[in-house]
Amino acid sequence: MKTENLHKPIDKIKGVGPKVKEDLKKIGINSIQDALFLLPKKYENRTKITEIKDLISGDAFQFEGEILESKTIYPGRRSFLAKISDGTGILQIRLFYFSYAQAQAFKVGLTLRGYGVIRTNGSVTQVFHPSYKIFESSKRPILDNTLTPIYSLGSSKLTQFRTRNIIKGCLQEIKEINLNEKEIDSIFKEKKISSLSIKDALLKIHAPSVSDDIIKINNYKDEAQERLIIEELATNLIGVKIASEKINKLKAKQMEILKKDLSSFVEKLPFKLTGAQLRTINDISNDLSKVKPMRRLVQGDVGSGKTVVAAVSMYISTKNNSQSVLLCPTEVLAEQHYKNFTEWFENTNIKIELLTGKMSAVIRKDIYQRLEEGKIDILIGTHAVFQDKVKMKNLGLVIVDEQQRFGVKQRFDLVKKSSNKIMPHQLFMTATPIPRTLAMTIFADLDVSKIDEMPPGRKPVETLVFSDKKKNEIVKRLENVCSKGNQVFWLCTMIEESENLDVQAAEEAKIWIKENTSKLNIGLVHSKLSKDERDKAIEKFRSGKIDVLVCTTVIEVGMDVPNASLIVIENAERLGLSQLHQLRGRVGRKADLDAFCVLIYQGEIGEIAKARLEAMKSTNDGFEISEIDMKLRGSGEILGTKQSGGVELKISDLSRDAHLIQKAEKLVDGLKNVDQKMSKVLLDRWIGDKQNLIIAQ
Numbered sequence: 001m002k003t004e005n006l007h008k009p010i011d012k013i014k015g016v017g018p019k020v021k022e023d024l025k026k027i028g029i030n031s032i033q034d035a036l037f038l039l040p041k042k043y044e045n046r047t048k049i050t051e052i053k054d055l056i057s058g059d060a061f062q063f064e065g066e067i068l069e070s071k072t073i074y075p076g077r078r079s080f081l082a083k084i085s086d087g088t089g090i091l092q093i094r095l096f097y098f099s100y101a102q103a104q105a106f107k108v109g110l111t112l113r114g115y116g117v118i119r120t121n122g123s124v125t126q127v128f129h130p131s132y133k134i135f136e137s138s139k140r141p142i143l144d145n146t147l148t149p150i151y152s153l154g155s156s157k158l159t160q161f162r163t164r165n166i167i168k169g170c171l172q173e174i175k176e177i178n179l180n181e182k183e184i185d186s187i188f189k190e191k192k193i194s195s196l197s198i199k200d201a202l203l204k205i206h207a208p209s210v211s212d213d214i215i216k217i218n219n220y221k222d223e224a225q226e227r228l229i230i231e232e233l234a235t236n237l238i239g240v241k242i243a244s245e246k247i248n249k250l251k252a253k254q255m256e257i258l259k260k261d262l263s264s265f266v267e268k269l270p271f272k273l274t275g276a277q278l279r280t281i282n283d284i285s286n287d288l289s290k291v292k293p294m295r296r297l298v299q300g301d302v303g304s305g306k307t308v309v310a311a312v313s314m315y316i317s318t319k320n321n322s323q324s325v326l327l328c329p330t331e332v333l334a335e336q337h338y339k340n341f342t343e344w345f346e347n348t349n350i351k352i353e354l355l356t357g358k359m360s361a362v363i364r365k366d367i368y369q370r371l372e373e374g375k376i377d378i379l380i381g382t383h384a385v386f387q388d389k390v391k392m393k394n395l396g397l398v399i400v401d402e403q404q405r406f407g408v409k410q411r412f413d414l415v416k417k418s419s420n421k422i423m424p425h426q427l428f429m430t431a432t433p434i435p436r437t438l439a440m441t442i443f444a445d446l447d448v449s450k451i452d453e454m455p456p457g458r459k460p461v462e463t464l465v466f467s468d469k470k471k472n473e474i475v476k477r478l479e480n481v482c483s484k485g486n487q488v489f490w491l492c493t494m495i496e497e498s499e500n501l502d503v504q505a506a507e508e509a510k511i512w513i514k515e516n517t518s519k520l521n522i523g524l525v526h527s528k529l530s531k532d533e534r535d536k537a538i539e540k541f542r543s544g545k546i547d548v549l550v551c552t553t554v555i556e557v558g559m560d561v562p563n564a565s566l567i568v569i570e571n572a573e574r575l576g577l578s579q580l581h582q583l584r585g586r587v588g589r590k591a592d593l594d595a596f597c598v599l600i601y602q603g604e605i606g607e608i609a610k611a612r613l614e615a616m617k618s619t620n621d622g623f624e625i626s627e628i629d630m631k632l633r634g635s636g637e638i639l640g641t642k643q644s645g646g647v648e649l650k651i652s653d654l655s656r657d658a659h660l661i662q663k664a665e666k667l668v669d670g671l672k673n674v675d676q677k678m679s680k681v682l683l684d685r686w687i688g689d690k691q692n693l694i695i696a697q
């Protein structure tokens with residue numbers, strides 16, 4: 001295939017009309033190549049149907065049966081119940097979120113085929129919110145003959161089904177013609193990095209055969225995935241190198257701050273800064289005073305107080321008549337920072353604004369305008385700040401919170417926001433200890449400050465490990481915590497990351513708690529709720545109106561509710577240690593508060609899984625935990641190291657894939673000896689049209 005063909009607009013593919021084209025555009029897909037590089041986030045096995053009598057609680061299955069009965073249930077919370085049978089047993093299907101039309105479609109006598117995690121409750125076998133289709137028994141659709149890829153479709157209206165068909169169309173295109181990048185494939189072979197060609201890797205990753213190991217592939221350990229991860233890491237290495245060479249030639253605004261100005265701001269903060277925070281601020285203010293653009297990484301464990309360091313840095317910027325941006329990975333976090341900043345900057349004339357995707361067009365437009373006029377000093381926002389419409393009059397400082405969530409592309413996109421010729425200073429903040437191998441490569445060009453001290457009075461979070469068989473024992477603990485006026489996060493992890501399963505897990509947890517104690521107010525946050533409902537629940541929790549917040553991964557990054565003193569994590573064995581540590585950091589954020597983390601595992605778990613959970617008990621130090629994690633993972637155990645929304649990297653995860661970095665370096669090395677065009681091909685593939693921003697710096 002000629003590269004031009006890859007760049008053909010996506011509407012050349014059958015089934016892509018103007019509306020779908022728009023939907024695809026929303027998730028960054030304009031060309032055939034873009035679609036091919038929308039890589040599945042996980043796979044389901046829908047090649048077979050399991051008889052209802054063989055369904056096992058806790059696992060996901062595809063099932064099929066005739067609809068016997070369906071009804072909407074009142075009173076109380078409206079819900080929907082249908083029963084299907086295949087002659088071997090009866091399965092109940094329950095929906096908590098459904099439309100009238102959806103309920104109507106469950107006509108008795110039709111056949112339903114669905115996929116979801118099975119739960120048994122006494123003698124009742126049920127499934128909550130499965131994905132499903134309904135048809136006449138004479139019109140049974142054929143079964144998939146490969147593992148079924150599931151794509152991240154963000155908030156677009158695309159369905160998995162449609163997306164799969166579009167991608168099938170694109171795969172058809174690459175089957176027919178050779179990809180024009182033999183050079184890259186041959187470096188992979190020569191350097192013994194991988195023997196798979198990019199074409200074969202793509203064909204496989206979008207349609208793995210049934211005989212492929214689904215566990216391996218869902219853990220990103222398949223050779224096709226590794227081929228792609230290595231390529232993406234290599235591309236990032238190339239991008240970082242090109243960009244940092246260019247940036248180093250540029251000039252930033254020199255920002256000076258009087259000692260007394262700085263201390264008068266710091267003294268008004270509601271707490272005394274720790275030595276480590278002060279040291280870091282000192283590093284930063286030193287950098288800011290130079291004409292060379294700052295590029296600094298602040299590493300500090302969860303709860304070490306990075307946000308206030310960002311605030312002080314932005315204060316310095318404002319005092320120098322420069323605008324600054326704080327970029328956050330989630331809306332919840334952006335809003336929380338905004339709230340804190342508003343407090344810390346009270347009684348100053350510094351203008352702070354929040355910009356997120358959910359704000360109305362009118363409000364956003366007003367913000368765009370004031371940013372361009374220089375009337376906003378500090379902007380706190382999510383991805384929304386990347387929009388082309390966001391232009392800043394005099395952007396001097398960019399701060400990226402939880403920086404591991406953003407790829408190179410974003411870092412450079414932001415920097416281009418300044419309308420003047422000045423290069424903004426850049427500060428990155430992370431709690432995820434970055435493995436040494438990575439720190440030495442991808443972040444080679446960054447200076448590092450460590451906040452290696454916790455605010456005073458913090459007690460280590462005491463961690464307990466329970467089997468789900470002993471789940472009842474923690475009810476007392478919940479009641480105790482709440483009777484003291486403290487609160488509980490209850491986190492459900494899913495077997496697979498899917499919206500439907502997330503709802504199911506959360507609903508079930510809520511029901512379980514309700515059944516076991518009547519004393520507590522329980523709130524719920526999951527993906528089927530609108531942003532508004534979600535925000536309301538979180539706000540109620542924050543203000544103490546809710547005792548227990550049952551949630552899925554929404555709270556994962558950065559959420560700060562100082563009054564929360566217990567976090568319960570179900571199916572903890574599925575999460576990576578670093579992620580568990582992040583989650584645990586949601587509690588114990590206040591001086592002298594006794595905080596607990598209860599890890600619940602399901603069923604029988606292996607030795608290594610046990611060792612991992614034990615490790616959580618033994619230390620509260622994020623760096624130590626990441627070392628243990630690497631060691632245990634290195635030993636070959638494949639455990640759920642769920643992608644924690646590495647939104648911007650298409651397939652790699654910087655901590656999960658650290659072991660592949662050496663191979664990526666080999667590839668970069670090999671590329672040096674071939675035509676420059678090949679680096680361009682890679683940048684094009686993985687960073688897309690945004691690469692111009694890097695090249696043209």
Ligand code: ADP
Binds near residue numbers: 271301305455562
């Ligand atoms: P993280 O480093 O995880 O981003 P945060 O910035 O959210 O941590 O800070 C965690 C909590 O500690 C917040 O409630 C914050 O206000 C508080 N905090 C930060 N610095 C201090 C300090 N020096 N003394 C007391 N509390 C602090």
Ligand code: MG
Binds near residue numbers: 306
């Ligand atoms: Mg933080």
